[in-house]
Amino acid sequence: MNAMTRRVVIGAAAVSMALAMTACGKAGGDKGSDGDNKTIGLLLPESKTTRYESFDYPLIKAKVEELCSDCKIDYKNAGENVSTQKQQFDDLVASGVKVIILDSVDSHATKSWVDAADAKGIKVIAYDRLAEGKVSAYVSFDNEKIGRLQGEGIVGALGGKAKDSDVVMINGKESDPNAALFKKGAHSVLDTQVKKVVYEQTGEWDPAVAGQKMGTAITQLGKDGFDAVYSANDGMAGGIIAALESAGVKGIPVGGQDAELAGIQRILKGTQAFSIYKPYKPEAELTAEVAVKLLKGEKIDSLATKKIDSPSTKGIPAALIDAQVITKKDIANTVVKDQLYKVSEICTPEFAKACAEAGIK
Structure with missing residues (x-):
């Protein structure tokens, strides 16, 4: 084989190998490094x-x-x-x-x-x-600010008696970094604007656990031993309110977060003072x-x-x-206006009268 023939054979082999490698790349490229996976x-x-x-x-x-x-x-x-x-x-x-x-x-x-x-x-x-x-990125709410809003919601619900009021805090799950930020933000308000936080536990983001912790607080403090309850979210607020009702404790403001449907309905009913609309x-x-x-x-x-x-x-x-505190007067212009829930979902027969009073149509 002369030099010219060898060059032709080697060149043909190189082209053949390149074509084979291209074919392999296409066959396995779906989830490979070429980024085709959508x-x-x-x-x-x-x-x-x-x-x-x-x-x-x-x-x-x-x-x-x-x-x-x-x-x-x-x-x-x-x-x-x-x-x-x-x-x-x-x-x-x-x-x-x-x-x-x-x-x-x-x-x-x-x-x-x-x-x-x-x-x-x-x-x-x-x-x-x-x-x-x-x-590579983080998308969320300003969670410490949300905690401050929750603290302000409690202070607002207590009104003029806030400075002389004792508050129970039921926080979120300790492994959730947001729960720590909510707690920090809430304390920054409550520690200076209410008398004292007299009982504080984690409710684990679980309504049943939160209800149990609230029951313990009632036992330890007495029915008249606190004036408001901070709940880190609406789900736990439901368990807390059930525990308060079971113990015959009335007129205690409870605040939550997330603007859950059940929380919105409790706000209309008057058993929950506010939520945070995110x-x-x-x-x-x-x-x-x-x-x-x-x-x-x-x-x-x-x-x-x-x-x-x-x-x-x-x-x-x-x-x-950004997020905001919502009370009964804000429901129409937030969760209803933004179509988070339909009026028919909120204003079931049980809540029809409260909806009318709140201007929800």
Whole structure:
């Protein structure tokens, strides 16, 4: 074989090898490094709080599909179990997703998972709760401010007697970083504007647990030993109010958070003083926008305009959405106006009269 023949054979072999490698790349490229996978993982923490199944998941899914017609959401709920969420996270990583929206059960437990995903080029968005590890973005509310709003709601409900009032606090789950921020914000108000916080426990985000803790407070303090109850969310407020009613304690302001349907109805009925309205639609839709941009390799500076630090990561791009206290007079102009609930859902026969009095039509 002469030199010219050898060059031709070698050249043909090289072309053949290149074509074979290209074919292999196409065959296995769905979930490979070329970024063709258009599935976004969504991991939510629990279902006892009605917002996750009723609002967060469907709103995120709809917005992702609106922005990216061939994108899909792979949704899983951890049922408040850290091990379950870890397995769900690992499954998403193994499936080849490029973006995961993570609302963590336990923010401290996520560091190793998130860092491992980041090392593989997977973008993790901390949603609603600030997960630890190298997250690419954080979308939530200003949670310490929400706590301050809750404290102000309690003070407002007590009115002129606030300075002489004792308050019971039932906080959220201790592994949830938001619960710590709500608590901190609420204390910043209550510690200076009421007489004393006389009993404080975690209700674990569970109405039954919160009700039990309230029962213990009544036993320890007596029926006249407190003047108001801070509840970190509406679900627990339901358990607390049931415990108060069972013990025959009346006229005690109870505040919550999340503007859950049952909470709104209790506000109309007069058994709950207020809630915190956090507009889930802008939070969910903004998260979807961030996820799609990250999936496409685009910058998110215009969406996440703030920077926030977690215990493990500094300078996380963040978007924080405002919330507000709502009492009976605010329902029509918030949850009804924004179509969070239909009037027919709120104003069932039991609440028809209260709805009319509140101007809800």
